[in-house]
Amino acid sequence: MTFLHFINCVGLASAPYFITYKYAGLADYNVFWKYIQTVFLYLFVQFCKMMVLATFFPDMDDSKFNVLIITVDLGDLIGLYIAMTQIAGKCEIKYLVAGVGWASAELIMTKFFPLWNGARGSEFDWKYIQMSLDSNITLIQYISTALLIYLYSRNDTTRFTKIITFLIALCCYRPLIADILIHTVGLGSWSLILCKAVFTAFIGLISLSLFYQTGSSYLKSSR
Numbered sequence: 009m010t011f012l013h014f015i016n017c018v019g020l021a022s023a024p025y026f027i028t029y030k031y032a033g034l035a036d037y038n039v040f041w042k043y044i045q046t047v048f049l050y051l052f053v054q055f056c057k058m059m060v061l062a063t064f065f066p067d068m069d070d071s072k073f074n075v076l077i078i079t080v081d082l083g084d085l086i087g088l089y090i091a092m093t094q095i096a097g098k099c100e101i102k103y104l105v106a107g108v109g110w111a112s113a114e115l116i117m118t119k120f121f122p123l124w125n126g127a128r129g130s131e132f133d134w135k136y137i138q139m140s141l142d143s144n145i146t147l148i149q150y151i152s153t154a155l156l157i158y159l160y161s162r163n164d165t166t167r168f169t170k171i172i173t174f175l176i177a178l179c180c181y182r183p184l185i186a187d188i189l190i191h192t193v194g195l196g197s198w199s200l201i202l203c204k205a206v207f208t209a210f211i212g213l214i215s216l217s218l219f220y221q222t223g224s225s226y227l228k229s230s231r
Contacts, residue, residue, distance in 0.1 A: 013132060017123050021140035024147055028108055039105050046091045046109025053087040078184050088154050103158045107151030119143045138197055145204050152212040153179045155219060165222050175211055
């Protein structure tokens with residue numbers, strides 16, 4: 009039964025990634041190698057972030073260290089941008105491959121091993137279901153972040169630069185916002201998952217709205 013619980017958690021966590029890759033058109037463009045390259049780029053960026061923290065900020069208390077970790081997470085934005093520059097093809101393919109690849113790498117590195125060690129335990133625990141649901145939210149978050157970075161890098165979106173920059177900052181500092189809510193409001197685990205889902209959906213919908221608003225002008229200028 010415990011192994012079945014592990015399989016259920018892994019299925020819940022990974023199924024949206026497979027569905028996105030399969031039915032968002034990525035499988036039709038033969039971008040699997042670019043997808044793998046994005047995963048390795050994620051690992052390289054995380055290594056660089058750890059080196060920066062260990063080299064320049066070795067002695068910090070927990071509160072300052074958490075802020076520094078989130079600030080260093082700006083490296084993920086650079087990594088996503090580099091990933092998209094290495095992908096040829098339609099704009100939808102660029103940000104989808106970068107977002108799904110980045111989220112997949114984080115799923116493997118931060119969710120799979122805790123699930124392997126914990127979900128196969130002797131007792132059922134809801135926290136592993138919550139961990140799986142959180143990975144689904146992370147997928148949407150990274151796709152939205154990649155889309156925002158793509159929009160920011162375009163020359164025809166200067167009128168939306170401020171709002172795009174603000175949304176990118178919200179994406180980057182989302183863990184800090186979550187910590188503030190936990191300590192000030194006292195959110196429980198399920199409430200936190202709900203807040204993350206609402207927050208990520210809000211960012212994603214605005215990102216899509218900006219994309220469609222700028223898409224028509226982009227197509228006209230490219231003709």
